[in-house]
Amino acid sequence: SQTIHQWPATLVQPVGSPLSLECTVEGTSNPNLYWYRQAAGRGLQLLFYSVGIGQISSEVPQNLSASRPQDRQFILSSKKLLLSDSGFYLCAWSVSGIIETQYFGPGTRLLVL
């Protein structure tokens, strides 16, 4: 069966510091991968998605970036964090198809101080 991992689970970082969040998927090949952010009272916002290694699409302009160095690894990064980057970051995976369903990881809680 498929499993999705995210780490760290929680992170407290000062403004201006770098960020690296990691997501890995097990039990499937060539998944589509997604990064979402959930800020308080703002629902789920799609940040990036990837359909393959090195293929990243950005949904919103921001100081975050994403990379996919391996088939089942998706990394969210920032060179300098802003206060507004605080939130709950969720990674998700799916397999391409007509009835494509996204499955979510446990999330990373980021607090920027």
Place this chain on the structure above:
Amino acid sequence: AQSVTQLGSHVSVSEGALVLLRCNYSSSVPPYLFWYVQYPNQGLQLLLKYTSAATLVKGINGFEAEFKKSETSFHLTKPSAHMSDAAEYFCAVKGDYKLSFGAGTTVTVRA
């Protein structure tokens, strides 16, 4: 573009009472619709999905949803609420490559 609207950001029900969460969709093509549940500080868990096979969809934890094309709705129900149903619920519609989520409905269950 596809979108969903969840009516009511917060619903409070008594234990044992009916849970009804409302979701209306907008789509130019036959939609694929989903309901997810999120417990505090956890990721989203798929409750059920509509894929045009049947208008009444049964999901996990006793939840079900009915697709009504004439009303462009996909409301989620559970006949009898349990304390463990306290969570946030999201309706979503599949677009070309992504899901578009509603703003979410928080359910509290009173003893």
